[in-house]
Amino acid sequence: MIIKPTLLIDKEKCLKNIEMMSKKAKRHNLIFRPHFKTHQSLEVGRWFKNFGVERITVSSLEMARYFSCEWSNITVAFPVNILEIETINELAEKISLNLLVESVGSAGFLSGHLKYRTGFFIKIDTGYHRTGISPANTELIDDILRVSGTSGKLDFKGFLTHAGNTYQCRTRVEISEVHDRSLGMITSVKSKYKDKFPDMIISVGDTPGCSVSENFEGVDEIRPGNFVFYDLMQLYNGSCSEDxxxxxxxxxxxxxxKERNEIVIYGGGVHFSKERIEIPSKGIIYGQVTEEKYGGWGKPVPGMIVKSLSQEHGIVSVPASLIQNYRIGDVIKILPVHSCMTVSSMKTTTKILISH
Amino acid sequence: MIIKPTLLIDKEKCLKNIEMMSKKAKRHNLIFRPHFKTHQSLEVGRWFKNFGVERITVSSLEMARYFSCEWSNITVAFPVNILEIETINELAEKISLNLLVESVGSAGFLSGHLKYRTGFFIKIDTGYHRTGISPANTELIDDILRVSGTSGKLDFKGFLTHAGNTYQCRTRVEISEVHDRSLGMITSVKSKYKDKFPDMIISVGDTPGCSVSENFEGVDEIRPGNFVFYDLMQLYNGSCSEDxxxxxxxxxxxxxxKERNEIVIYGGGVHFSKERIEIPSKGIIYGQVTEEKYGGWGKPVPGMIVKSLSQEHGIVSVPASLIQNYRIGDVIKILPVHSCMTVSSMKTTTKILISH
Structure with a gap:
């Protein structure tokens, strides 16, 4: 019985999502290295093994350590934090570890401090402008390759990008355009270096691009993560369906x-996270309430949205025609705006895994 | 040595903040029942005991259970979640527990299911419109008092409000106005019921109002929480100083x-929370970087703000004149927008308590 905010995971839907992305990777002859920051769970991770997944992505060394008991090939898709060199050496002794480098300083530090062979990708900025090197800046790329080449410990794996700017798109067409532009940029870098490094690969990774596009020309590896759960952000940009x-x-x-057509829920920013999206027809929303359905949840109820969150409270707008259906003590099921953030907030709390 | 996102608590500043609020409560002859949702820490809680604090506020039964090993008088300032009746009975057997009631349904449920004497406040909405009963709705208040009066287990403690609308204020004058209006409304309810319930009290509780105002006419108890740490939200509404x-x-x-005057930090939404504020001169910010200072941190660096957060990354804008001062591997100290949310996000992670 659910008595407080509880994260529900629909295992059957997850397996379908994993199968869908796994088939897509096979169809395009891509390495499928899913990002595990979305679920941060050994149990959910095991579901991927049935689809032949052997390599994973995480976003911190802490997560890499957590998964290293069951996964032996991990890319930490985050600019390497050189302060954690001890953890890096501990992991690199045990598993095949790949890091992300985007500066000569980090390459030099790693060259001087790595104790075991460690892979690295050079992060390329293909338009998101969060991290990475401009594809035009071959001088910096050359410097990094030169410094890392002298170390004897750093293995250059290839170029990696995250076209996170697809998250700002609002249509599938926009996502495809951003994805294609990103691919054009990173494969242009590939063409400059493939003679010198014939084994290097190109790794790309956002869920919108990987969900929507069928163009993976020149790509060798995909690293989507969010697709295992999806969420409202992905629904509203066209990357997934409600189901x-x-x-x-x-x-x-x-x-x-009733006087203001609102219900108050036990479920606030500490549960959902304060992630929000602005939907033209709805304003700013923090979640969307679903119809009641045995053993899971149904479709979103039109007009029934989480309109604000404080630490433990959520305020839900309810259409006037429905407000009489809700009573204190009911439990309602709400789709989150950004599943990665919600799951991370709830990770120390009970999860119920539903199998139909 | 700090090697990953780490919450720093400056104990000396906390003690000064506690002393300040404790003295204010004494000056106005108020019960000081601080809200512990801000720190959620037994250790920080103990600091309050030196100032004579014996009663506390929390926002969930889970927190009440956590603190019940050291605190014997706890108000759960959240509309009672009747689904957790077992926890309520477990706690009410052990400590003096107060709940919040704002409906006849909840009062009736508690009347039928409580095993031990439990206090309750009726929550009054004095303008925030999140939870509570309109002060004009004496019919509903009467109904709740009638239903609870028949139970033999429910002790009416008084009326409680949280003028959370002070958080939308941008000046001390605005805060004072909202605070005074809120007081006017809740004391109007008091005057209607004091003959029948001479021992009942009026409890108010937001940090901005309690920090800024010297008007507590008709109030018996204050429940601020955030003031123990304060944060940028409180700084920008005038409730506290940088120090x-x-x-x-x-x-x-x-x-x-350097090409875009930005640094990338290991520190994202899972650490800060995604709480944001819009400052007219700065736009939307998620944090503010401080000057380096031995054993703590200095003043905010003008123009050096956290402009965006993803799950693990933060992007910091840096004035062009300062960018050459920052290097990979530096650790920078950042004031959070909303300390309650940041501390809650970081609660499972190391905290360093600084004593000068």
């Missing part, structure tokens, strides 16, 4: 305010 | 992008 969203937060109703 | 902010998040620098 593919595989997580919901179950929240008790603690107050009903 | 009073007692928490900072220490984050490693993992990339420096």
């Amino acid at each position: 593919q969203i595989a997580v919901a937060l179950a929240c008790p109703v603690v107050a009903v305010h | 009073q902010i007692a928490v900072a998040l220490a984050c490693p620098v993992v990339a420096v992008h």
Whole structure:
């Protein structure tokens, strides 16, 4: 019985999502290295093994350590934090570890401090402008390759990008355009270096691009993560359908305010995270309530959105025609805006895995 | 040595903040029942005992259970979640527990299911419109008092409000106005019921109002929480000074992008939370970088703000004149937007308590 905010994971939907992306990778002859920051769970991780997945991506050395008991090939897709060199050496002794480098300083530091052979990707900025090197800056790329080449410990694996700017798109066409532009940029770098490094690969990784596009020309590896659960952000940019969203937060109703068509739920920023999206027809939303359905949840209820969150409270707008259906003590199931953030917030709390 | 995102708590500043609020409560002859959702720490809680604090506020039954080993008088300032009746009975057997009621349904449920005497406050909405009963709705208040009066287990403690609308204020004058209006509304309810319930009290509780105002006419108890740490939200609404902010998040620098005057830190939404504020002169910010200072942190560096957060990354804008000062491997200390949310995000991670 659910009595407080509880994350629900629909295992059947997850397996379908994993199968879909796994088949896509096979169809395009791509290495499938899913990003595990989305679920951060050994148990969910095991579901991927049935689809032949052997290599994974994470976003911190802490996560790499957590997964290293069951996974022996891990890329930490985050600019290497040189302060954690001890953890890097501990992991590199045990597993095939790949790091991300985007400066001569980090390459030099690693060259001087690595104790075991460690792979690295050079991070390329293909338009998101969060991290990475401009594809035009071959001088910096050359410097990094020169410094790392002298170390005897650093193995150059290839170029990696994350076209996170697809998250700002609002249509599948826009996503495809951003994805294609990103591919054009990173493969232009590949063509400059492939003679010198014939084994290097190109790794790309955002869920919108990997969900929507069928163009992976010149790409060798994909690293999507969010697709295992999807969420409202992905629904509204066209990357998934309602039926593919595989997580919901179950929240008790603690107050009903008929005079303003609102209910108050036990479920706030510490559960959902404060991630928000602005939808033209709805304004800023923090979640969307679903219809009741045995053993899971149904479709989103039109007009029934989480309109604000404080630390432990959520305020849900309810259409006037439905407000009489809700009572204190009910538990409602809410699709989150950004599943990675919600799952991370809830990771120390009970999860219920539903198998139909 | 700090090697990853780490929450720093400046104990000396906390003690000064606690002393300040404790003295204010004494000056106005108020019960001081601080809200512990801000720190959620037994250790920080103990600091309050030296100032004579014996009663506390929390925002979930889970927190009440956590603190019940050291605190015997706890108000759960959240509309009672009747689904957790077992936890309520477990706690009410052990400590003096107060709940919040704002509906006849909850009062009736508690009347039927409580095993031990439990206090309750009726929550009044004095303008925040998140939870609570309109002060004009004496019919509903009467109904709740009638239903709870028949139970033999429910002790009416008084009326409680949280003027959370002070958080939307941008000046001390605005805060004072909202605070005074809120007081006017809740004391109007008091005057209607004091003859029948001479021992009942009025409890108010937001940090901005309690920090700024010297008007507590008709109030018996205050429940501020955030003031123990303060944060940028409180700084920008005038509730505190820079020197009073007692928490900072220490984050490693993992990339420096001179071409766009930005640094990338290891420190993202999972560490800061995604709480944001819009400051007219700065736009939307997620944190503010401070000057380096031995054993703690200095003043905010003008123009050096966290402009965006993803799951693990933060992007910091740096004035062009300062960018050459920052290197990969540096650790910078950042004031959070909302300390309650940041501390909650970081609660499973190392904290360093600084004593000068």
